[in-house]
Amino acid sequence: MQEHIELKMPSRLLYVSSILAFARRLAQQIGFSQTRMNDITSVIDEVCSNAIEHGSPGATSEIDLTFLSNSSQLEVLVRDKGQEADNDWLTEGWVDEFIQGRTPGTERGHGIYLAKKLSDHMEMQPNSHGGINVSVTFALVVIPESVYHTV
Amino acid sequence: MQEHIELKMPSRLLYVSSILAFARRLAQQIGFSQTRMNDITSVIDEVCSNAIEHGSPGATSEIDLTFLSNSSQLEVLVRDKGQEADNDWLTEGWVDEFIQGRTPGTERGHGIYLAKKLSDHMEMQPNSHGGINVSVTFALVVIPESVYHTV
Amino acid sequence: MPTKSLTIREDSDVIIVDVNSDLGSYEAAELRRGLQELIGQEAEKIIVNLNGVQHINSTAVGALVGIAKRLRQKSGDLKVIGTADHIKRTFDLIGASRVLELYESEASALAGFK
Amino acid sequence: MPTKSLTIREDSDVIIVDVNSDLGSYEAAELRRGLQELIGQEAEKIIVNLNGVQHINSTAVGALVGIAKRLRQKSGDLKVIGTADHIKRTFDLIGASRVLELYESEASALAGFK
Ligand SMILES: Nc1ncnc2c1ncn2[C@@H]1O[C@H](COP(=O)(O)OP(=O)(O)O)[C@@H](O)[C@H]1O
Ligand SMILES: Nc1ncnc2c1ncn2[C@@H]1O[C@H](COP(=O)(O)OP(=O)(O)O)[C@@H](O)[C@H]1O
Numbered sequence: 001m002q003e004h005i006e007l008k009m010p011s012r013l014l015y016v017s018s019i020l021a022f023a024r025r026l027a028q029q030i031g032f033s034q035t036r037m038n039d040i041t042s043v044i045d046e047v048c049s050n051a052i053e054h055g056s057p058g059a060t061s062e063i064d065l066t067f068l069s070n071s072s073q074l075e076v077l078v079r080d081k082g083q084e085a086d087n088d089w090l091t092e093g094w095v096d097e098f099i100q101g102r103t104p105g106t107e108r109g110h111g112i113y114l115a116k117k118l119s120d121h122m123e124m125q126p127n128s129h130g131g132i133n134v135s136v137t138f139a140l141v142v143i144p145e146s147v148y149h150t151v
Numbered sequence: 152m153q154e155h156i157e158l159k160m161p162s163r164l165l166y167v168s169s170i171l172a173f174a175r176r177l178a179q180q181i182g183f184s185q186t187r188m189n190d191i192t193s194v195i196d197e198v199c200s201n202a203i204e205h206g207s208p209g210a211t212s213e214i215d216l217t218f219l220s221n222s223s224q225l226e227v228l229v230r231d232k233g234q235e236a237d238n239d240w241l242t243e244g245w246v247d248e249f250i251q252g253r254t255p256g257t258e259r260g261h262g263i264y265l266a267k268k269l270s271d272h273m274e275m276q277p278n279s280h281g282g283i284n285v286s287v288t289f290a291l292v293v294i295p296e297s298v299y300h301t302v
Numbered sequence: 303m304p305t306k307s308l309t310i311r312e313d314s315d316v317i318i319v320d321v322n323s324d325l326g327s328y329e330a331a332e333l334r335r336g337l338q339e340l341i342g343q344e345a346e347k348i349i350v351n352l353n354g355v356q357h358i359n360s361t362a363v364g365a366l367v368g369i370a371k372r373l374r375q376k377s378g379d380l381k382v383i384g385t386a387d388h389i390k391r392t393f394d395l396i397g398a399s400r401v402l403e404l405y406e407s408e409a410s411a412l413a414g415f416k
Numbered sequence: 417m418p419t420k421s422l423t424i425r426e427d428s429d430v431i432i433v434d435v436n437s438d439l440g441s442y443e444a445a446e447l448r449r450g451l452q453e454l455i456g457q458e459a460e461k462i463i464v465n466l467n468g469v470q471h472i473n474s475t476a477v478g479a480l481v482g483i484a485k486r487l488r489q490k491s492g493d494l495k496v497i498g499t500a501d502h503i504k505r506t507f508d509l510i511g512a513s514r515v516l517e518l519y520e521s522e523a524s525a526l527a528g529f530k
Contacts, residue, residue: 012154020471021175029169041471042506111474186388
């Protein structure tokens with residue numbers, strides 16, 4: 001069974017930590033490990049922060065998130081409205097080139113790299129609003145464990 | 152400025168704690184005190200749990216939440232689809248009577264009372280889906296405090 | 303509850319259950335199941351420690367009241383440890399405090415069984 | 417950051433900043449402002465303690481790298497305490513570890529200034 005959650009937020013960095021609190025707890029409920037919960041938090045932070053900082057035309061813009069989960073994975077979709085008329089430059093090729101051109105130890109430009117590294121799959125695509133759709137996927141490996149933990 | 156957040160969730164108790172994690176952090180970011188964050192968490196729990204347990208026709212139903220905030224208050228709206236054809240019985244009068252008929256120390260029937268007590272305003276109204284719209288409001292009293300806290 | 307939300311210890315004939323996650327209706331159902339299982343295994347004196355809990359809803363309080371009643375019928379009891387203001391406030395508003403005292407410490411809850 | 421997310425202490429000529437909230441871009445801006453204020457008040461040796469932090473994003477790591485560079489230009493330095501695996505992993509992946517060592521304890525960070 002596919003579960004579907006929708007979240008529509010004002011495009012403000014102030015609210016990112018609320019999204020992360022939600023996502024972290026959701027990931028835990030779905031069955032992700034503590035380590036993977038941390039990774040999911042990092043990836044969603046980078047993608048949402050980008051949508052707000054680079055992908056929103058103004059303070060009154062919105063970002064949309066969708067959480068899709070089933071027994072084998074969690075997929076998170078983040079959609080923004082775009083800052084400029086089009087984002088055609090944002091092809092897979094550009095992303096790969098950008099990541100290769102990254103200088104470790106510099107102050108910015110590590111977000112997409114981190115999100116790619118910490119997710120199992122990441123895709124970025126221009127959308128019809130002139131913004132970007134990002135999809136990040138996390139495979140679920142459930143370790144069955146009993147409710148009780150007796151010491 | 153009125154800020155608007157929308158959340159659409161599967162109608163499952165499993166997810167309530169994720170909603171609460173979101174709401175708690177949001178309340179903190181908006182400026183509520185620790186005590187009020189706890190109250191807000193309790194109220195949203197009771198209202199969402201009712202929407203899921205009493206207001207959802209089946210496992211595949213949904214609940215919708217809206218968070219509306221401005222500099223003076225946070226209003227949370229919770230909408231369900233309804234379990235039976237109509238909820239016309241759910242008038243203010245019924246709610247008041249139900250609350251009066253409550254027996255302290257019994258196992259169930261304290262949720263609406265708790266939500267009324269811990270919010271500044273609460274309203275329940277039948278909606279066009281055959282479900283209930285609940286609105287709970289929390290007044291915001293911001294105590295200005297500097298970012299720094301030197302010991 | 304996901305994993306490790308309940309920890310079970312023993313102190314002579316008293317079973318102590320430490321709850322390490324917030325208690326909504328979903329978690330209340332699991333707590334109730336867990337406590338009923340203990341009762342099925344002949345436990346009569348149970349302490350539930352809520353000091354790892356920040357939030358408890360009315361259904362979870364109700365579950366504890368129900369378990370206490372069941373244990374009292376077989377001359378056992380349930381004692382609850384809870385020191386957080388918000389937990390106390392929730393018990394008070396619901397009226398659960400009348401049937402289920404909140405203890406300040408494990409020592410006082412244990413002493414309650416003497 | 418809402419209230420009380422940064423606590424400032426002093427150990428002789430070293431200023432120690434304890435961070436008590438997760439660090440996303442919003443909080444990073446506030447941390448940067450706070451550290452710049454300290455530098456404006458002639459602070460040269462600063463320790464940022466991330467042991468109260470569960471999550472840090474790339475912008476916040478970048479802010480710390482930037483502050484370290486600025487302090488090094490005036491022959492001061494920034495040392496960062498971070499022991500959580502996920503914090504270390506984030507620093508490593510970004511490559512920040514090359515310019516900003518993560519110290520295991522306050523003692524070792526302080527010793528780094530000697
Ligand atoms: N949602 C987006 N909309 C438009 N441009 C984006 C978006 N996300 C990333 N980018 C572009 O990709 C670049 C690299 O992003 P990132 O690796 O996260 O580093 P940083 O945000 O620190 O610049 C950004 O500077 C921006 O130009
Ligand atoms: N969203 C809802 N839809 C339909 N009925 C509701 C809803 N919320 C509450 N109710 C009715 O009000 C009663 C009291 O609710 P509450 O005070 O929360 O106690 P409890 O949920 O423990 O029964 C419920 O038993 C139910 O009959």
